[in-house]
Amino acid sequence: MSILDSVRKALVPIHPEGYVFIGAFAAASFVLNWLSPTLGWIGFIATAWCAYFFRDPPRVTPLREGIVVSPADGVVSAIGFHLPPPELGMGAEPLQRISVFMSVFDVHVNRAPVSGRVMKIAYKPGLFLSADLDKASEDNERNGLVIDSRLGRIGVVQIAGLVARRIVCFIREGEEIGVGDRFGLIRFGSRLDVYLPATVRPAIAVGARAIAGETILADVNAGAVGATFKTG
DSSP states (O other): OOHHHHHHHHSOOBOGGGHHHHHHHHHHHHHHHHHOHHHHHHHHHHHHHHHHHTBOOOOEEEOOTTEEEOSSSEEEEEEEEEOOOGGGOOOSSOEEEEEEEEOTTSOOEEEOSSOEEEEEEEEEOOBOOOTTSTTHHHHBOEEEEEEEETTEEEEEEEEEOSSOOEEEEOOOTTOEEOTTOEEEEEESSEEEEEEEOTTOOBOSOTTOEEOTTTSEEEETTTTOOOOOEEEO
């Protein structure tokens, strides 16, 4: 393997949503460097962090029937029964909710927890409280999806955090999505909530780290073997 091939293998792809921000950080860095080399170095470090933030590494997604994978990188911050956001139309009964908190150092590309058809997408403006607070699910800016899957209706809610000011969703209502497929991105620190049908129970604990598209959050066939995988 050549040195060039090794470098290419080591580099993590950048999501296209990040190009304009990386460019703006880089341009500001050159201006700061003209004013002061010290400020320039700070700007270049910030530019490197911005590129790191928008990284979009490939993932290996398990395809076994009956599993729900994490839609986000981060720490499982809460598990419990909560009312789903009313705009999703998932009923007035509490559902099992798993929350994954993303820090500014986590990958922020979001992936589908299950395969199915996107029945509904609902955006709601709101506040920008710290995403690790429980009330952030009710008060913060959010964008929710309802996916009609073989397990039933799965709700996935992108929640803006203290620093986040923009939620991006790549998919539309009525489209089919595969488990592990990219569906959105949140810019600069946030949280994902997954609402599960009553028959589905969590297979992860609070405090565990989750990897989007790879980590299993719930499994209705615990202990089953013979899973296949896809990379993307």
